[in-house]
Amino acid sequence: MTSIDTIDRTRLGTDGPEVSVQGLGCMGMSWAYGPTDSDEARATLERALELGITFYDTADVYGASAGENEQFIAPFVGAHRDEIVVATKFALTMDPNDPYKRTIRNDPDYIRGAVERSLQRLGIDTIDLYYMHRRDVSVPLEESVGAMAELVKAGKVRHLGLSEVTGEELRTAHGVHPIAAVQSEWSLFSRDIEGGVVPAAADLGVALVPYSPLGRGFLTGSFVSADKELAQDDFRRTQPRFTGDNAAANAALLEPVRSIAQARGATPAQVALAWVQQQAEVRGLAVVPIPGTRKRTRVEENAAATRIRLTDDELAALEPIASKVAGDRYADMAFTSAGRE
Numbered sequence: 034m035t036s037i038d039t040i041d042r043t044r045l046g047t048d049g050p051e052v053s054v055q056g057l058g059c060m061g062m063s064w065a066y067g068p069t070d071s072d073e074a075r076a077t078l079e080r081a082l083e084l085g086i087t088f089y090d091t092a093d094v095y096g097a098s099a100g101e102n103e104q105f106i107a108p109f110v111g112a113h114r115d116e117i118v119v120a121t122k123f124a125l126t127m128d129p130n131d132p133y134k135r136t137i138r139n140d141p142d143y144i145r146g147a148v149e150r151s152l153q154r155l156g157i158d159t160i161d162l163y164y165m166h167r168r169d170v171s172v173p174l175e176e177s178v179g180a181m182a183e184l185v186k187a188g189k190v191r192h193l194g195l196s197e198v199t200g201e202e203l204r205t206a207h208g209v210h211p212i213a214a215v216q217s218e219w220s221l222f223s224r225d226i227e228g229g230v231v232p233a234a235a236d237l238g239v240a241l242v243p244y245s246p247l248g249r250g251f252l253t254g255s256f257v258s259a260d261k262e263l264a265q266d267d268f269r270r271t272q273p274r275f276t277g278d279n280a281a282a283n284a285a286l287l288e289p290v291r292s293i294a295q296a297r298g299a300t301p302a303q304v305a306l307a308w309v310q311q312q313a314e315v316r317g318l319a320v321v322p323i324p325g326t327r328k329r330t331r332v333e334e335n336a337a338a339t340r341i342r343l344t345d346d347e348l349a350a351l352e353p354i355a356s357k358v359a360g361d362r363y364a365d366m367a368f369t370s371a372g373r374e
């Protein structure tokens with residue numbers, strides 16, 4: 034397996050924070066992907082930092098109850114406040130009767146309350162990067178970003194981000210206040226953002242933070258069929274591409290990932306991460322994927338992928354995969370940027 038000594042840095046946006054070129058997604062520690070060994074998850078946070086990973090991603094909605102993931106990482110954040118960049122998000126609220134049913138709030142009053150709750154749960158005075166998690170089209174974007182800009186002025190937030198926005202929405206928001214980063218799904222399986230928000234971000238000097246860069250684990254080969262292999266409450270059971278006939282068809286698409294990995298003495302996860310990382314060079318913008326893991330061995334494996342550079346032939350072999358994927362990335366695409374483009 035390819036290993037790593039230290040990890041490179043990049044900047045989020047033209048005046049955003051400097052971060053490691055790979056971050057750590059913390060969502061799975063509290064929600065979505067089955068039971069967590071909490072001690073191992075805490076050790077994974079520490080191991081990530083030892084490896085040079087300085088960028089940690091959470092959201093107020095991650096957890097079986099509101100704020101659970103923010104509270105889970107709070108002791109780590111407190112112990113390393115000056116060494117790390119913490120990103121959290123507002124906008125989604127959960128339905129107490131259905132853990133995967135969400136409503137969206139982008140109105141200024143809601144934003145002002147949400148930031149206080151996140152600050153309190155994280156135990157910090159300022160959030161380094163505050164994202165709008167989803168866009169509520171019933172609220173003018175200028176109003177929402179205006180309220181976010183007020184939080185910067187008040188010192189509660191350092192930098193602003195958006196998640197799952199279109200290129201047009203990014204341009205509008207950036208006109209109200211500089212946006213440091215857009216977080217959207219981007220991987221060998223999910224490339225719908227390349228036509229809209231990626232060129233807009235490159236044009237504006239905004240960084241792209243790809244979420245689910247491992248296709249929620251599917252690209253690693255750790256599962257094939259969500260409905261046959263994963264727990265009843267696993268989020269991936271709701272995703273059309275990981276269930277039913279789509280799952281087996283999509284698993285067959287991983288063959289080039291596996292053969293490149295084998296030829297290099299790497300793992301499929303590392304090849305998948307190297308591909309998304311290399312989009313920085315291909316598309317001309319800062320790209321900081323945030324693979325999620327709760328295991329020390331996996332964070333080591335994932336961090337080591339930052340040292341892999343794929344050849345043109347390897348990139349060409351991986352190129353056709355996304356266009357053949359069967360099934361959407363969410364059951365309801367209305368909340369995504371692709372759903373509004």
Ligand SMILES: NC(=O)c1ccc[n+]([C@@H]2O[C@H](COP(=O)([O-])OP(=O)(O)OC[C@H]3O[C@@H](n4cnc5c(N)ncnc54)[C@H](OP(=O)(O)O)[C@@H]3O)[C@@H](O)[C@H]2O)c1
Pocket residue numbers: 057058059060061066090091166196197216217243244245246247248249250251253255302323324325326327328331332334335
């Ligand atoms: N903005 C948004 O709307 C949004 C949506 C989803 C996620 N996110 C953020 O993005 C982060 C990453 O996305 P994600 O967690 O959904 O998906 P991901 O990073 O693509 O995949 C995570 C899954 O892969 C497994 N995994 C990680 N490294 C592995 C390896 N080397 N080998 C085999 N399996 C591996 C993890 O299991 P273990 O944990 O057991 O290792 C987990 O099940 C989240 O943590 C969250 O912070 C944001």
